[in-house]
Amino acid sequence: MDPRSEVLLRQRELFAGRVLLAGPPADDLLGQLPEALTWNWHAGHQQRLQARFAGRNSYGTEVPEIEFDHAVLFLPKSRELTDYLLNALAARLHGGTLYLVGEKRAGIERAAKQLAAFGQPRKLDNARHCQLWQVQVNQAPKAPDLQALAQPFSLDLADGPLQVISLPGVFSHGRLDRGSALLLEHLDDIPHGRLLDFGCGAGIIGAVLKRRYPHSEVVMLDVDAFAVRSSRMTLAANGLDAEVISGDGIDAAPGQLAAIISNPPFHQGVHTHYQASETLIERAAQHLSPGGEMRLVANAFLRYPPLIEAHLGHCQTLANADGFRIYRARRG
Structure with missing residues (x-):
């Protein structure tokens, strides 16, 4: 209990x-x-x-x-x-x-x-x-308008500005976190097909993927209802269309994915949990098509490469900066 x-x-x-x-x-x-x-x-x-x-x-x-x-x-x-x-x-x-x-x-x-x-x-x-x-409750307030509490901000990216809509409680509310910033610099050569933004938060990665790869189907997944709503608002603000789903971990994701791209969560409340990230790595192959790729950003101190190689394949480090690393591995 x-x-x-x-x-x-x-x-x-x-x-x-x-x-x-x-x-x-x-x-x-x-x-x-x-x-x-x-x-x-x-x-x-x-x-x-x-x-x-x-x-x-x-x-x-x-x-x-x-x-x-x-x-x-x-x-x-x-x-x-x-x-x-x-x-x-x-x-x-x-x-x-x-x-x-x-x-x-x-x-x-x-x-x-x-x-x-x-x-x-x-x-x-x-x-x-x-x-x-x-x-x-002797002084009941007026019911708050959640949409009015959204915090919009703009990212100046190489292919033009991206409008982001962030709701209270969403990871890195109102700003771009360092891990996602590094991942945005390494989204080239993503395989074409169905792409998954796992742990989509305010929808930054998923929106960028849809804009950069418009002919690919993009699915965005998060465990948090406020993140799901934020992602839908971000997509709408940029005139983009993608599927946003709510679910608990990678088991909620569809199959036959060409790629999984993620800044995976490792916090739950005030406690630190790595289960969602580790389960993602352990089960990614079950959701990827043959030759499909997983690309994720993680804190450099996390020993993910051995886990990735044990469950998916050779792990390549694409970048190492600002305390984060970008890893890429393909399903054989």
């Missing part, structure tokens, strides 16, 4: 009735709170919860259109996303109760100060290296 869920269950009597759990982990909390419902934007958590507790889960970037008496927000990593989620929930809870739970290392005490906009915050519990806060 996630420690945040354990803290909630220490105050179980508060969460009777129809409580909306926003961004919960995929644990047994729904089994302990039989009337609770969830709203998730992580496709993996949604999939696992739906498999166990069918009909009690919603997925997307907007508060679901369902009835609930009170809500609990599991603190996300991004401050901008926290602000959007708190306001979106509070807008539906005039006179109701909003709870915030999170790890101390994730900044729960700082985030709890944001509750003061709705009423008088109160700390209810402090255990398992987590805190639980409560506020009676």
Whole structure:
């Protein structure tokens, strides 16, 4: 059981009735709170919860259109996303109760100060290296317009400017990260055919691929609903057409790919996880056509070449700069 869920269950009597759990982990909390419902934007958590507790889960970037008496927000990593989620929930809870739970290392005490906009915050519990806060929503805000919170920026590329639309919570919100910048310099000679941008984020790599290889089918995949929506907005801003799908890891990708191009994720919340990247490398061959290529950027300290060669083939280093490396390997 996630420690945040354990803290909630220490105050179980508060969460009777129809409580909306926003961004919960995929644990047994729904089994302990039989009337609770969830709203998730992580496709993996949604999939696992739906498999166990069918009909009690919603997925997307907007508060679901369902009835609930009170809500609990599991603190996300991004401050901008926290602000959007708190306001979106509070807008539906005039006179109701909003709870915030999170790890101390994730900044729960700082985030709890944001509750003061709705009423008088109160700390209810402090255990398992987590805190639980409560506020009676006496000052319900206007429902936030997520699209208005998007942060657009422009990239000056060799083939012309690219307009990028970034939503709160999306990786490298509002700017180009160093890894993607290096990868953009090494997108020549991509095989023609169906191309996958794995972990598409705000859609920068996928949009560039579609513009540079217009006759190739481009598929963009991310586990995060805000990233999926950002990618679609980026494509629209540049007049490009590609398929954007939501799914948990490479297993959600189509087959018969000519190439997989990725700046793979290695963070989940405040913790560092490499599972998605390692699983991508281990299973890439199952999704690539014979002769298909995987090209990815990774921190230089990660020992990916032996893993790539064990599961795909000879690993070539195309670039090594700014603490990142570009790797390329082809399926035999």
